[in-house]
Amino acid sequence: MKIAGRSAPRLDGVEKVTGKAVYTGDISLPGMAHAKILRSPMPHAKVVRVDASRARALPGVIAVLTREEIKALNFQYGTIFKDQSIVATARVRYVGDPVAAALAEDEMTAEEAISLIDVEYEELPYVQNVEEALAPGAILLHEMGGAVAELRGSNYSRPERFKGTNICSYFGYRRGNVQQGFHKADYVFEDTFRFPKVQHYSLEPHTTVAYFEEERLTVWTATQDPFPLRDTLAEMFNIPCSRVRLIVPYLGGAYGGKLYVKSEPIAVALSWLSRRPVRLALSATESFKTITRHPARVRIKTGVNRNGRLVARECEVYMDTGAYADAGPRVTQKAGYRAMGPYRIPHVKIDAMSVYTNTVPAGAFRGFGAVQVTWAYEAQMDLIAERLGWDALEFRMKNVLKKGETYTAGDYRIDCDLREGLLKVAKEVGWRRKSAKAYRGKGIGCCVKDAGGTFKIAGATVKMSSDGSVVLQTGTV
Incomplete structure (x- = not known):
């Protein structure tokens, strides 16, 4: 055995330590515009009015995405239950919930544009934890029956x-x-x-580059789950999966926080509106408001x-x-x-x-x-x-x-x-030995864990070539 039991060099090691590794944030396309998201300041409220006229009038602004623009799309999505929208339509449900987004020639203009979007809210009661959510008479976040x-x-x-x-x-x-x-x-x-x-707190925040060109969609994004994400985007934007290409460059940390759909639909929707390449790079603070x-x-x-x-x-x-x-x-x-x-x-x-x-x-x-x-x-x-x-x-x-x-x-x-x-x-x-240091103890534990985000069983294909070499094809981490 030449490999088992031995330390193997990382195939990506040299690129990473020399700075040559390309992450989603490094992607640059001709004519690329920049997006920013306007988020809810309230934990729970009705969205009474969204007025983006001042933002649209700002020089350098290309497009603004509100609940009006997403009506032509299958804007509801979700990993399991479709209870989330590209941007809020009737209600916001947490501090940080996306309400609108702006696309501009540069990030500073996009940031200024979202500050010019006027939103009127009608504040609602909110629940902060399980006990409050299950209390008799607690306000409902979603009007759902069986599912x-x-x-x-x-x-x-x-x-x-x-x-x-x-x-x-x-x-x-x-x-x-x-x-x-x-x-x-x-x-x-x-x-x-x-x-x-x-919080996951990956070194790389959630970042997406999306480009709608001649009814084909190409997305570069920091995701752990490219194929389900591709399928979701195809359904949302009414295009065949064969016309969606999803590319995952090097991933700057994820730990589960970049599984399934995150901020990608906003970037894609802005490219759909503008037919321009769109870069949406969240800040670390925004990533904190995305998943936990x-x-x-x-x-x-x-x-x-x-x-x-x-x-x-x-x-x-x-x-x-x-x-x-x-x-x-x-x-x-x-x-x-x-x-x-x-x-x-x-x-x-x-x-x-x-x-x-x-x-x-x-x-x-x-x-x-x-x-x-x-x-x-x-x-x-x-x-x-x-x-x-x-x-x-x-x-x-x-x-x-x-x-x-x-x-x-x-x-x-x-x-x-x-x-x-x-x-x-x-x-x-040394379980039986007492610790010689003060405030230093020992513990022991045991757990069971099946596969997490995938099937419990695994599959593999082994191909043997005429020269004696072996090719192993398997999905694993």
């Missing part, structure tokens, strides 16, 4: 019973009879954990026997998906699926919900729902061990799934030895 959607082989739903609430999506799982399980348990513990909002990780509230109730065996677990997960669904239903489904942890538990009840709030939309982030619930159930495993005077490692060893066991019915069997992994980690960190 079902599909993405990459998985189904997502908002059952009809949640009509009239701010619940965006629901995932449930049952195994055994959880009430019987708690009845059989010698000890029952219930804890609630909260996970804060986290889901804050979460996780309630876990766990039943345990005197011998240290887990008997039952009930888990209630609320994911704050912000003003729009984005990937929230997918992240929530993944969080619910992983909430049991890698443990043998005969009786399980899980309810996971994404919830609309008047905050920045939340979407994909590394871990894809696993981080919030893993922190919660592993923290509770430590608390249970501490309360009962058990060793946290031994408690996990008694309950962790063995190689060959199944996580849920129909899943592939566990293909690794989690017990061996835990023991190796414990040995390396």
Whole structure:
């Protein structure tokens, strides 16, 4: 083996360290114009009036995009539920929600143009977190009934019973009879954990260059998901996929924050209006107002026997998906699926919900729902061990799934030895040895995570040539 087990040089290393790597922000086209976005200063309001006449009259302004211009398009979009618009039509739902955009010969003129757009708002009540959003009488962000959607082989739903609430999506799982399980348990513990909002903060903000030319669309953009984005743009602008070319230069960091559709439709819409190449480069502050990780509230109730065996677990997960669904239903489904942890538990009840709030939309982030619930159930495993005077490692060893066991019915069997992994980690960190330094402790944990933003299964094609060389074709990271 010439490669396995050895450090391989990065193929892109030289270009990056010498400054030759080309990112979306480096793209320059003849006649390229520059775009800026006018964003809502309010968390929730009706858009009463948008007057862009002063902006259009400014020298150097090429086009202004408001709710009037997008009427000819399929302007509603969304990763799973189509609840988002290119720019606001009737309401704004968070501070930073795009209301209009201006295109000009240079960035300074575009910036001045958006300051000249007059918007009249009628302020509405707003909800800042899950508790406020689910309170009786809370204002609704979206008037939705039941909904079902599909993405990459998985189904997502908002059952009809949640009509009239701010619940965006629901995932449930049952195994055994959880009430019987708690009845059989010698000890029952219930804890609630909260996970804060986290920002991706990539070095490269969201940047797009778009050009409509002779009914063909070419888009250079910082995205992790070019093909679904291409399909969405084709649908929105009523052109065949074969006439949309999407190019991804080097990516300056993403971590999930550049999955699915972000600010690309605004750049494309301005090019559609002007037939000019359009550059839309968000600032770091604007990227903060584009996407974030889901804050979460996780309630876990766990039943345990005197011998240290887990008997039952009930888990209630609320994911704050912000003003729009984005990937929230997918992240929530993944969080619910992983909430049991890698443990043998005969009786399980899980309810996971994404919830609309008047905050920045939340979407994909590394871990894809696993981080919030893993922190919660592993923290509770430590608390249970501490309360009962058990060793946290031994408690996990008694309950962790063995190689060959199944996580849920129909899943592939566990293909690794989690017990061996835990023991190796414990040995390396000197689990039994007390730390010699004050305020220095040790912790150990274990989690389960299936594929995040894609199918659980992977495919590959291997081609062998007559000269003995091998070509491997696979989609992986």
